[in-house]
Amino acid sequence: xLSYLINGISxxxxxxxxxxxxxxxxxxxxMLNFAHGDVIMIGGYMAFCSSSYLGWPPIICVLFSIVVCTxxxxxxxxxxxxxxxxxSSLAVLITAIGVSYFLQNAALLIWSSNPKAFxxxxxxxxxxxxxxxxxxxxxxxxxxxxxxxxxxxxxxxxTKMGKAMRAVSEDKGAAQLMGINVNGTxxxxxxxxxxxxxxxxxxxxxxxxxxxxxxxxxPGIKAFTAAVFGGIGSIPGAMIGGILLGIIEIxxxxxxxxxxxxxxxxxxxxxxxxxxxxxxxxxxxxEKV
Amino acid sequence: xxxxxxxxxxxxxYGSIHALKGITFEVKEGEIVTLIGANGAGKSTxxxxxxxxxxxxxxxxxxxxxxxxGCPAHKIVEKGMAxxxxxxxxFSQLSVRENLEMGAYTRPSSEIEDSLSMVYEQFxxxxxxxKQTAGTLSGGEQQMLAMGRALMSKPSLMMLDEPSMGLAPxxxxxxxxxxxxxxxxxxxxxxxxxxxxxxxxxxxRAYVLETGKIVISGTGEELLCDEAVRKAYLGG
Numbered sequence: 226x227l228s229y230l231i232n233g234i235s236x237x238x239x240x241x242x243x244x245x246x247x248x249x250x251x252x253x254x255x256m257l258n259f260a261h262g263d264v265i266m267i268g269g270y271m272a273f274c275s276s277s278y279l280g281w282p283p284i285i286c287v288l289f290s291i292v293v294c295t296x297x298x299x300x301x302x303x304x305x306x307x308x309x310x311x312x313s314s315l316a317v318l319i320t321a322i323g324v325s326y327f328l329q330n331a332a333l334l335i336w337s338s339n340p341k342a343f344x345x346x347x348x349x350x351x352x353x354x355x356x357x358x359x360x361x362x363x364x365x366x367x368x369x370x371x372x373x374x375x376x377x378x379x380x381x382x383x384t385k386m387g388k389a390m391r392a393v394s395e396d397k398g399a400a401q402l403m404g405i406n407v408n409g410t411x412x413x414x415x416x417x418x419x420x421x422x423x424x425x426x427x428x429x430x431x432x433x434x435x436x437x438x439x440x441x442x443x444p445g446i447k448a449f450t451a452a453v454f455g456g457i458g459s460i461p462g463a464m465i466g467g468i469l470l471g472i473i474e475i476x477x478x479x480x481x482x483x484x485x486x487x488x489x490x491x492x493x494x495x496x497x498x499x500x501x502x503x504x505x506x507x508x509x510x511x512e513k514v
Numbered sequence: 515x516x517x518x519x520x521x522x523x524x525x526x527x528y529g530s531i532h533a534l535k536g537i538t539f540e541v542k543e544g545e546i547v548t549l550i551g552a553n554g555a556g557k558s559t560x561x562x563x564x565x566x567x568x569x570x571x572x573x574x575x576x577x578x579x580x581x582x583x584g585c586p587a588h589k590i591v592e593k594g595m596a597x598x599x600x601x602x603x604x605f606s607q608l609s610v611r612e613n614l615e616m617g618a619y620t621r622p623s624s625e626i627e628d629s630l631s632m633v634y635e636q637f638x639x640x641x642x643x644x645k646q647t648a649g650t651l652s653g654g655e656q657q658m659l660a661m662g663r664a665l666m667s668k669p670s671l672m673m674l675d676e677p678s679m680g681l682a683p684x685x686x687x688x689x690x691x692x693x694x695x696x697x698x699x700x701x702x703x704x705x706x707x708x709x710x711x712x713x714x715x716x717x718x719r720a721y722v723l724e725t726g727k728i729v730i731s732g733t734g735e736e737l738l739c740d741e742a743v744r745k746a747y748l749g750g
Contacts, residue, residue: 399599399605401587403616
């Protein structure tokens with residue numbers, strides 16, 4: 226029971242970290258970046274290559290993966306989305322799906338469709354709590370998630386750049402009138418989201434060590450679900466949505482059915498959206514005019 | 515008096531619509547200049563073009579003798595111009611204080627406190643509500659916040675777009691009193707208004723815009739007495 230809960234929270238933490246990327250990009254650029262899941266996959270391959278082929282130490286591999294994904298995020302935004310800033314949201318959405326297929330097929334070309342065994346980057350003994358084995362990976366995942374949550378909350382609420390991000394997310398025109406570089410802020414958001422995707426990729430592949438070009442697709446969709454579940458655009462919402470989703474998935478797998486677990490996860494999403502269309506923490510802003 | 519803003523033969527198109535048809539005007543240091551005109555005459559288009567949010571098809575905009583053509587909106591603020599936009603557009607989910615901080619985005623953080631206390635002195639209401647989110651303020655308070663936010667960049671030229679819109683008459687008078695006192699304190703002002711009576715009564719000079727062209731110009735008093743202006747904008 227306890228071990229299921231810990232596993233659920235740990236899987237949910239990965240979803241939460243991915244969901245943060247979705248939610249931040251949505252908050253600023255008002256677009257759903259469906260290529261986000263595939264950035265996770267690229268992050269996984271980067272850590273895999275630097276560890277298995279180059280033999281770099283684990284921490285360096287993780288940092289390398291973060292740097293590559295951050296740059297990749299900025300490039301994707303510049304090449305694919307920025308030219309569509311004034312276009313309809315449908316055009317941007319289709320482009321995002323296109324970028325997603327592009328990344329998957331590029332990975333297919335480079336690394337082939339054969340699954341790669343992801344190296345164990347976190348080599349620590351598991352912990353014994355009251356007769357339950359808890360893996361170090363699970364604990365590190367949860368810890369990483371908490372740290373990221375705290376840092377991001379402080380960043381958006383306390384720093385000048387973070388506040389500017391919130392201003393841009395509300396009104397790009399007014400933000401420009403303040404002297405805020407809107408394009409730069411959007412780039413920064415993509416950079417942060419993609420860097421987080423790299424961390425999520427490494428954690429995900431460490432917990433489930435098979436790496437394929439489609440590795441990022443399903444977690445990407447689930448994290449998107451988590452972001453909507455928690456209230457898209459809200460940072461704590463993404464966190465809570467992700468963790469709840471992870472717990473529901475693991476418990477459904479353990480007690481109901483492994484095959485049906487995904488169906489159950491999405492059924493919960495549908496129910497939440499029927500009851501509360503803005504998601505758990507989605508805001509309905511009361512505003513005087 | 516030297517010229518702070520000079521606009522020469524400015525043309526703006528929205529697709530095939532010719533919104534501004536070669537307007538030319540200037541604002542001199544220490545003045546209050548107002549642009550009046552009916553809905554759709556091009557008043558807001560003028561301000562949005564000067565502030566860099568819209569790109570003109572041709573013409574020249576100079577601030578303190580320096581051309582602003584091709585300069586992105588977020589760089590223009592640094593050069594000393596602030597626009598308090600139509601409809602206030604405060605950041606409703608940010609607190610009052612954070613809104614003001616955003617106004618000083620281009621300035622070093624060491625100077626922000628001084629400007630904050632100056633704005634709070636001008637608008638004591640904002641100080642009382644500094645921790646509230648801006649969306650919870652009343653319309654008048656939001657207008658004050660939008661003006662305070664624009665002041666935070668310490669502009670040499672402050673442009674106000676319809677500051678009286680949607681406000682009760684007593685608040686309108688208060689807002690105009692504030693505009694006058696800001697001007698006395700040294701800020702040059704370019705004011706766009708539908709409330710022509712009020713605008714002309716505080717303006718040094720005024721221009722009347724009609725379908726994208728300047729049709730009449732003169733001092734505030736001259737225009738208040740002008741037969742055509744009285745008929746068209748002041749209700750006879």
